[in-house]
Amino acid sequence: MNKRLKLELQRWLAVLPYIAWGIIGTSVFVIYPMVKGIWMSFLDYKIMPGAESPFVGLDNYRKAFRSEFFWYAVRNTFLNTIVTVPLIMAVGLFLAVLVNLKFVKAKVAWRMVYYFPVITSWIVISYLFKYLFAGGEFGLVNYIFHVKLGWLPEPVNWLQNQWSGLVIIWTLHVFKTFGWAFIIYIAALQGIPQTLYEAAAIDGANGWRLFRNITLPLMKPVTIYVFINAVIGAFNIFPHVYFITGGGPLGRTQVLPVLIYKEAFDKFEFGYSAALAVMMGLTIFAITYYQQRKIGKYSVEY
């Protein structure tokens, strides 16, 4: 027993110079803040040195449930997920299947263009969308759809209304992230051996049937991966709301991450902000935990 202990100790000493960096970094800057955040959510936290932070139990949580701004943020966070995730997946898969067709040339060029919005900056794209959706006749979207095509009876004041504001946010979200799903899907599509299609073609299958009976079933694991990451991304919706509407008008386009940030750094309500953060973290955890475990076990087998 003693010998065993000594061996384990030696092994730890051997590996410590390497993993110590990860352990320290993660403990100090991720795990400790997480634990402290949970604790802060039960306090009326004061950032000033020397000031006392009294324990208030569940007050911060109660305050959230009574606040209409909290409920708007919850509604919009879920809405963003429900609207954008299916769109991102559908557009990504659709374009990936098209680009992967045998006769389509210059495959790398298509990929580079579709992936381009993903690599650009959230802030820049946010301003760009604010500009494209500017009110009046000269905002590009109004110009095209009102002045030129006449589909809109009058120029829309996109940023002044909650639903049109949400439409901008959703559009931007899909625009900025569909390329990511597209790239993941196309990598998966190329991993499907051609022999499978050839064999099925000999049996007389073609076109749609090949897609439904071979492509789609084999896309299942990667689809779960894309789905989970798209859901996490949609929940963490942050910079574009912050930069485009800031949650306005009157908190009607607010989402949880921005509310969390603003309560802390604009209003210094750190305890309240932490309570919101804990609730959001638990929700994401509940949604993803089960699926995340499954992912590790999933793999495509031919």
Added chain:
Amino acid sequence: MKTRWYWQTIVYAILTAGVLVTILPFFYMVMTSFVTQAFVLPRPTDILAVRPNLDNYVSALQNNNFGRYFLNSVLVTGVTMAGALFFGSLTAYGFARFPFWGKETLFKIFLFTLMVPAVLNIVPQFTVIKSLGLVDTYAGLWLLYIGGGMVGTTFFLRGFFEAVPKELEESVVIDGGGSWTIYRNIYIPLSLPALGTLAIFSFQATWDEYFTALTILKTESSRTLPIALQLLFGKYASDWGLIFAASIIVLLPVIIVYMAFQKRFVQSGFGEGAVKG
């Protein structure tokens, strides 16, 4: 089996429409950046008729200090990338090649933290940096970026390190080399493609990072580009020409890296990893 010409045409038409939707906003942004003194919203027809010039770019760099902020961003991003790669690869090496008690449990705890959204930690992280006395320093920012990103880099690199054949280590062991020599002479050179991909992701994420930088950096002259851009927008909200010239200065390095290493982005690495889980 040949696909009929009209099907081919339809497919190309859809793909081209997708490209137009993707590219048009950027094209419009570039054209707007040539419009000077735009204090009201410029007409779309005027924008398309504009003559390319660099007036707004010069103005952004000279009058609005974007040259300085650019260098700040290079410094912040450069050190973060180097630190993330170096310390991340050390940790990944430890997990990939050493047997030790509690390894998988520790790794699971690491992975668990990946599920916690970043915005949740930002307030307590700030208090940690504050208690270390590192508010308004790059050191504070580097610690948060590198320390907070350790799990991601470790997770990404461990798989690559485990794929390196163990027999390669023997030559080093025969020469009397220890684990450090194995790390430096075997694992790092053989994992350069993976390290390269990681470097690009780290660059991209750090270059665009706004919220952490805003909470840590207070002094005006030490700001990074995203913060500078936000302030420029606050100051000249309707001068879209100037704002987009500054935006393009922010985007340019990312675009150059993207063009130079496009294969890493769109062809290899993380996509395959995704399929295998």
